[in-house]
Amino acid sequence: MANLSDVACRLSCKVWFWCMFLVAIAGGEDVFLEWHVALDTTIKPIISVNKPVITINGLFPGPLLNSTTNDIVHVNVFNHLDEPLLMTWNGIQQRLNSWQDGVSGTNCPIQPGQNWTYDFKMKDQIGSFFYFPSTNFQKAAGGFGPIRINNRIVIRVPFPKPEDEFDLLIGDWYNQSYKEVRSQLGSSSGQHNSPTWILINGKGPFGNPLTVAHESFTASPGKTYRFRISNVGTTFSLNFRIQNHKLLLVETEGSYTDQILLDSLDVHVGQSYSVLVTMDQNVADYYIVASPKLVDETNQASLVAVAVLHYNGSNTPPNGPLPIGLDPFDILSSMHQAKQIRWNLTAGAARPNSQGSFNISKATISQNFNLHGGLAAEFNGILGYTVNNVSYLTPDTPLKLADYALNGSGVYSLDKYPANYTFPLTVKGTFVVSGIHKAYAEIVFVNNHEAIDSWHLDGFGFWAVGYGNGSWTPQSRTEYNIINPVVRSTVQVYPKGWTAVYAYLDNPGMWNLRSQILEYWYLGQELYIRVYDPDPNPAKERPPPENLLYCGKVHTLPSVFSVPAPPPLSFQLTPPAPERDSAATPNPQKSGTTTLHIHRFLLLVGLLMAL
Template identity: 30%
Template sequence: MASLVWALLLVTLMFPALVQSMVRHYNFSVVMTNFTKLCSTKSIVTVNGKFPGPTLYAREGDNVLVRVTNHVQYNVTIHWHGVRQLRTGWYDGPAYVTQCPIQPGQNYLYNFTLTGQRGTLLWHAHISWLRATIHGAIVILPKKGVSYPFPKPDKEKTIVLGEWWKADVEAVINQATQTGLAPNVSDAHTINGHPGPVPNCTSHGFTLHVESGKTYLLRIVNAAVNDELFFKIAGHNLTIVEVDASYTKPFKTDTIFIGPGQTTNALLTADKAIGKYLITISPFMDTVVAVNNVTGFAFLRYKGTVAFSPTTLTNVPAINATAVTNAFQDNLRSLNSKIYPANVPETVDHSLLFAMAVGANPCATCVNGTRVVAGLNNISFVLPSTAILQAHYYNISGVFTDDFPATPPIPYNYTGNLTTANVGTLNGTRVYRVAYNSTVQVVLQGTTLIAPENHPTHLHGFNFFAVGKGLGNFDPNKDPQNFNLVDPVERNTIGVPTAGWTAIRFRADNPVHTTWGLKMAFVVGNGKGPKESLIPPPTDLPKC
């Protein structure tokens, strides 16, 4: 299953008149809601009774206040995926890392400023699998009076992609934990909450309404728990202008490739004949790992289309269409203009190699006597009972150790024939410390242990530059010679190729922010003075 590697994530809201540096107030009520999908009704956890949840609107520079009230039986947190929590790590949201969860009947006020960012991001629950139904889009408009660096669209449309399970998602993950096996794959893919027609079920699906001659900015969010997806609109090309709230050099494509947690902004010109056109989302998986292979459907409908008009169809990419994913990713480049430069670190203070693997540890109560686990550098991350950030701030001992290895303790042929390799991992809550404003290069090395696959990887609190990627084992002498240090794409989430590697660079300028992914954590030290230091914890910070 192509699980996202989380770099360890009832009010009607009106869009107010926009001025610079406003304070945006939102109320999120986490409630149980009955929804009918796939010809059955079930109760799901939502925000404000909506699936997907409400879109959060703001401008670059705005202060955002979101009070989250928990009315369900589960612990809850909300992660603002991709928001740079500069000095405000208390509000990032990962449970037991930057905060304790919001317990039933309690509430918490998230308070952060959108600094140096504009575009589209994602918010979602960041505890267990609640993010399957607790998620929505973040739309960050440019500052008042600042134009887009591309032709102004006539209208903007937000499209949230997701997954749907017929079963309760908490039961799905609990069953997997008890059996030691991988969780069941989802039953459908959704577009703005609708699966479209699927086998043995009639669903009308989502409809994107357009007018001939107009240009639309599509803000596409992949809120899926696991699946990397292809997005297509029959007969139409799309011009990519931004990913993960970072502008890109524009390029045209008929297929968007988007991983869990990633966002893509694309211009769509309604320049085809009046009628209906099929929209599809379908999964990517280039190995034998189980994945939900059901295609999700929606419709683009031109104004003036007569009833019962035939729908123009499109072919979806093959599930293992690696060439399509590579072509899309290779075309992504930072805009790198005078206004929006690509400040890529040219030298690095910390050069790290993280071997990403799926392993198996002993489990006396599991079906096969083992439990499938994930690990980086042979360590499976263990969530503590006290949030790591609180333990660091208050110098609480015994919560974590700072001995996460910079490289695999025992190097091996990561992408070779590993049928005889030791697939067990060590368990621990370990972090890697870096100084404020230091530069970091991380080579994320995929392996062929048990389940080789493409691993989408997210880094909390920072954007990074994807400076290189390749197949096989990373060569520290030869591969850096081909790094792109001029205009690499800037992202917060990136895929690591199956049996390959991806190299990223970032500057650790977010003080004492804790991040983690496939079982590891960074702790960034304070800089000089209050402007380079973490703010004190809020008085309403949830307790464990």
């Protein structure tokens, strides 16, 4: 019989091994990035358009931010522009850490010639997202790029591993520079030209004589590929399709969806999706198309983006008519498609338990926000957009900083403008409302515009429970899907219609709720939700970072909170020449891919060998 002490020793060793294994797979790696953000006048997607492009490390679009659940990302951003800069991370929830959100209400901007490091964790998230500059209308000039959060190895992905993955950033593009458009928006009329082009990965449409270069994706016959699609544009909802190929929808903004087969997919401003595409056609080249909703594309060929899907071995260029998507003016069909996008209740995502274990049908709603987006009158000679007739006034001091150092005094008044009441007259004000910590909120977005609107909430994913036409009433709740609504962070609102979402406000901080239509956002269609947890435990909400930037009314924190502020690093505004990995492909999306550390893998191998 084995000696009891030997048995106990072996048992304790096995327990120790499994404890170490769980620690190894649960944590994340550190991902270090250095980004130089600059204007480039040599990159021209369209021959006839002479305007500067915002690049990151010389790339347009910017490099891929590739990560895994629970990785800690450190992005040192050097501002080579001639004006302040902030970067935001669309859909990254910044758990307990709104200090890193990168919008005007949370951060002081990075001044020209200076740098600042964002430090944030991909806490309990997977999926497809993107980043972009959040202030000064700079997104209209570029500065955006894709984000991937990959599953940990212990979490099963609910579809076979694809042969490869492609990032597709689709979006509209102005003929004018972003400063010219910004100046026009600052006039009393606010009138400006609409975007003229649709780009795919920063490139113009295939076959157009004004296109400098078109985008192309190479695939092998019989293989399946994952396309991660994000609408990084400013204005237009876009319909996406691939000639003669079906799109199998599998994920949106961090949620695995019920898998539905589509001929085309509507991707609204700020939204991200993953689709699987199988190369099941004859060896040839095929059109990839993105075109705007509510636009007659037959008279505006430049508003139809065209890329190429190239089969290995093909010598046949794309031919025939471009594939036809949903009728761009058929709102009911688009809404029907939106209602078909549902949460996969049996799949795991960032955690081993299934998504469906979080049962929204049993939620008790504690708050109701009814938000009307619309056009306001002039304010000091400038046109403004509104939420509930309040056009947002951006203070010099970020709300989060003022909240922490001044209790908001002199910067904003909490709940001065209720989130369920429309003022009879339009006003300009700093719109901040209270969110009840760890409570469910119902948010109803009402679109008073003639165009499709798109709303985004930082800090959370929300359940998209309902879409409808006309006015929202309490009776509209009978139309909600509370069985398997998809969780996402950006949702469309159709013209003269409404969209309802449920949000669980478990993430304390100061969170931006905004229109993703850049013109609306820039001119005031936004507000902030302050979710407050009185517990000072840093495990509940992280304290200010050590490299905190100060501005406005706050030049230091109270001594009790003493946070050292290291001097900023100054440098010349001319960025260094972009460095490319010698093994990188010409695809700029691949050039910025982060190589993750393998310490955890080596640890597991060592543990196995020890046993």
